[in-house]
Amino acid sequence: MNFPNIYTLFRERVEQFSSRDDERARDVFYFRRGEAWEGVSWERFGEETHDFASALLARGLTRGAAVCILMGNVTAWPVADIATVSAGGVGVGLYPTNSAEQCRYIIEHADAEFVLVDTAAQLEKILSVRAELPRVKAFIVLDAEAAREACADVVVGYQDFLREGRAARSRFAPLLRERAEGALPDDTAIMVYTSGTTGKPKGACLSHRYIINSVESLRATIPIYDTDTSFSYLPYCHVAERISGLYNRLYAGASAYFVDDLTKLSRYMLEVRPTVFASLPRFFEKIHARVVADLEQLTVEKRSHFHDALDKGREIIRLRQDGRKIPDELQSDYEQNALPALSHVKDYFGGRIRLATSGGAPLPAEVAEFFAAAGLPILQAYGLTENICVAFNRPDNYRFGTVGPPMPGCEVEIADDGEIRVRSEMMFSGYYKEPERTAEVMREGWLLTGDLGEIDESGFLKITGRKKELIVLSTGKKVAPALIENMLKEHHLISHALVYGEGRSYLVALLTLNAAEADEYARAHGIEHPSVADLARDERIVQLVSEIVERANRRVSSSESVKKFLILGHDFQAERDELTPTMKLKREVVTKNYWAQLQSLYG
Numbered sequence: 001m002n003f004p005n006i007y008t009l010f011r012e013r014v015e016q017f018s019s020r021d022d023e024r025a026r027d028v029f030y031f032r033r034g035e036a037w038e039g040v041s042w043e044r045f046g047e048e049t050h051d052f053a054s055a056l057l058a059r060g061l062t063r064g065a066a067v068c069i070l071m072g073n074v075t076a077w078p079v080a081d082i083a084t085v086s087a088g089g090v091g092v093g094l095y096p097t098n099s100a101e102q103c104r105y106i107i108e109h110a111d112a113e114f115v116l117v118d119t120a121a122q123l124e125k126i127l128s129v130r131a132e133l134p135r136v137k138a139f140i141v142l143d144a145e146a147a148r149e150a151c152a153d154v155v156v157g158y159q160d161f162l163r164e165g166r167a168a169r170s171r172f173a174p175l176l177r178e179r180a181e182g183a184l185p186d187d188t189a190i191m192v193y194t195s196g197t198t199g200k201p202k203g204a205c206l207s208h209r210y211i212i213n214s215v216e217s218l219r220a221t222i223p224i225y226d227t228d229t230s231f232s233y234l235p236y237c238h239v240a241e242r243i244s245g246l247y248n249r250l251y252a253g254a255s256a257y258f259v260d261d262l263t264k265l266s267r268y269m270l271e272v273r274p275t276v277f278a279s280l281p282r283f284f285e286k287i288h289a290r291v292v293a294d295l296e297q298l299t300v301e302k303r304s305h306f307h308d309a310l311d312k313g314r315e316i317i318r319l320r321q322d323g324r325k326i327p328d329e330l331q332s333d334y335e336q337n338a339l340p341a342l343s344h345v346k347d348y349f350g351g352r353i354r355l356a357t358s359g360g361a362p363l364p365a366e367v368a369e370f371f372a373a374a375g376l377p378i379l380q381a382y383g384l385t386e387n388i389c390v391a392f393n394r395p396d397n398y399r400f401g402t403v404g405p406p407m408p409g410c411e412v413e414i415a416d417d418g419e420i421r422v423r424s425e426m427m428f429s430g431y432y433k434e435p436e437r438t439a440e441v442m443r444e445g446w447l448l449t450g451d452l453g454e455i456d457e458s459g460f461l462k463i464t465g466r467k468k469e470l471i472v473l474s475t476g477k478k479v480a481p482a483l484i485e486n487m488l489k490e491h492h493l494i495s496h497a498l499v500y501g502e503g504r505s506y507l508v509a510l511l512t513l514n515a516a517e518a519d520e521y522a523r524a525h526g527i528e529h530p531s532v533a534d535l536a537r538d539e540r541i542v543q544l545v546s547e548i549v550e551r552a553n554r555r556v557s558s559s560e561s562v563k564k565f566l567i568l569g570h571d572f573q574a575e576r577d578e579l580t581p582t583m584k585l586k587r588e589v590v591t592k593n594y595w596a597q598l599q600s601l602y603g
Contacts, residue, residue, distance in 0.1 A: 080116050081190070095237050116139075127150070204428045230278070237581075243389075366492065390410055481587075493517050513567065521544075536568065
C-alpha cells in the first residue's frame with residue numbers, strides 16, 4: 001500500500017496537479033451551470049476540503065464520529081467526504097431516495113454528529129425527524145435560501161460553513177494535521193450501509209487500507225489515467241461509485257463531470273465525450289435499443305452492410321469465447337472492413353470511449369455480444385459492500401455470462417453448498433455495533449457472500465443465485481430463482497422478473513417491461529400504443545415475451561423452468577418499497593404486493 005491513509009493520497013494529488021501547467025492539470029470536477037460546464041480546479045478542491053474539515057473541528061467533531069451526506073452527485077459530496085475523513089470522522093452516504101424514517105435510522109445508528117443535505121426538500125425531510133437525532137450538532141445545507149428560511153440555530157448554509165472553517169484554519173491546523181496524517185491504515189474511514197433487502201441496513205466499516213488496496217487492485221485490472229474523462233452520476237453512497245468512482249479517480253488524477261439530470265445523460269455523453277464509462281446494465285440496454293431502432297431507419301443497403309460487419313465481429317467474439325484460434329484472414333477483414341462500419345456505435349457514447357464497465361446486475365447476453373462485436377466490450381464485474389474488488393473481466397480476457405476471474409489480492413472459492421467465499425486484502429472491518437451479524441458472515445478470514453456461484457475451467461466466476469432465496473418446490477427440488485430471473489432479463493425488453501414457486505409443483509413469473517426499450521421496439525415494428533400498460537397486453541409483445549421465456553426454459557431443467565407468466569402493466573417501484581435504492585428486487589415485499597396475481601397463475 002503506497003499511501004498510509006486517504007489524506008496523504010488526497011494531499012499528494014492536490015499538490016501534484018495544482019502545480020502543473022500542462023494539459024493534465026485540468027480541473028478535477030465539472031458541474032453544469034446553465035447551458036455550460038464549469039470547472040473546479042484541484043487547488044479549489046484542496047482549499048474547500050481543508051475549510052470543511054476545519055469547520056467540523058471548530059464545531060466539535062469527535063474523532064471517529066460520523067458525518068452523513070444526503071445529496072445527489074454534486075461537487076460538495078467528495079469535498080465533504082474527504083474533509084470528514086481528514087478531520088478524523090467517518091463519512092456515511094445516504095440515498096437521496098431514502099424516506100425520512102430510513103434516514104433517521106442510519107443517522108442515529110451511525111452516531112452521526114453532522115448531516116449535509118443539498119436541497120430544501122431534503123432539509124425538510126431530515127428536520128421532520130430532528131427530535132429523534134439528539135447527537136447531531138449541525139445540519140449543513142447546500143441551498144443557501146433553504147438555510148436562511150429554516151431559521152434554526154442547528155442549520156447552516158454550506159458556504160457559511162466553509163467560511164467558518166476558513167476563519168478557523170490556522171487555529172485548528174495542528175489538530176487537523178494530527179488527525180489527518182495520524183490516521184492508521186486500519187482505522188475506519190467510511191461506512192457504507194447495505195441496501196437492506198432482507199432487513200435493517202447494516203453499516204459496513206471500511207478502513208483506509210480497504211479503500212487504497214481496492215483502488216490498487218482496480219488499477220492492476222482496468223487502469224484509468226489522468227488523461228481520462230468520466231461521469232459522476234451513480235450514487236456516491238453506493239460502495240461501487242465511492243471506491244471505483246471517487247477514490248479511483250482521485251488516485252489516478254482523472255476528471256469527472258457531475259450529471260445534474262439523468263434524463264440528459266445521452267446528451268451530455270455527446271458533449272463531454274468520455275473515455276471511461278461505468279454504468280448499470282439498464283443504460284447499455286437503452287443504447288442498444290436505440291441503435292437497433294435507428295438501424296431500421298437506414299436504407300436496406302446500409303442496414304445490410306452494418307449487419308454483415310456485425311456478423312464478422314460476432315464470429316470473432318464467439319471464437320474467442322470458445323478459446324479457439326481466430327483465422328488471420330478473418331481478423332484482418334474485421335479490422336480493415338468491419339470495424340469502420342461499426343465505429344458509429346461508439347458515437348452513441350461520444351466517440352472517444354475506450355473502457356466501459358457494468359455491474360450491479362447481469363448484462364443481457366444479446367447486448368454484451370452486440371457491443372463486443374462492435375469493438376466495445378462491456379466488462380462485467382462482481383463485488384460486495386464488504387469486499388468490492390472480487391472479480392472483474394479484463395479488456396483482453398472476458399467471458400459473457402461471467403463476472404470475470406478474481407481480482408489481484410483476492411481469493412475466491414466455492415463452498416460445498418455452492419456459496420461463494422472470499423478472502424482478500426480488501427476486506428471490511430465488520431458491521432458497526434453489530435458483532436453478531438459480523439460473525440455470521442466471517443469464518444476464519446473468509447467472507448461468506450450469501451451468493452451462489454460456479455468457477456469454470458478457465459477461472460471465470462459465474463453468479464447463479466442467492467443462498468437465502470432458494471425456492472423449495474413441493475417435489476423437494478431446490479431452485480435458485482435468480483438463475484432463471486437473470487436469463488429472462490438477458491433480453492433488453494424485460495426490466496424485472498420475479499420467479500415464485502415456494503411449496504408449489506412448478507414455477508411462475510411476474511415480468512415487467514423496460515419502458516424505453518418497449519417503446520423503441522414498438523416504434524421499430526409499427527405498434528401503436530399510448531402506454532406501457534397497453535403494450536403489456538398487446539398480443540405481439542405477449543408473443544415475444546413468451547418466446548423469451550421459452551428460450552430461457554430451454555437452458556435449465558424442467559423443474560427450474562417457468563410454466564406460466566404474467567406481464568405487469570407497470571414496473572416495480574422503489575416508492576412502494578419493492579426495490580432497494582440500487583434497484584434490487586425486495587422479494588418478500590413484491591410477493592406480498594402481488595400475491596393475488598401470483599396465485600392466479602396457479603388457478
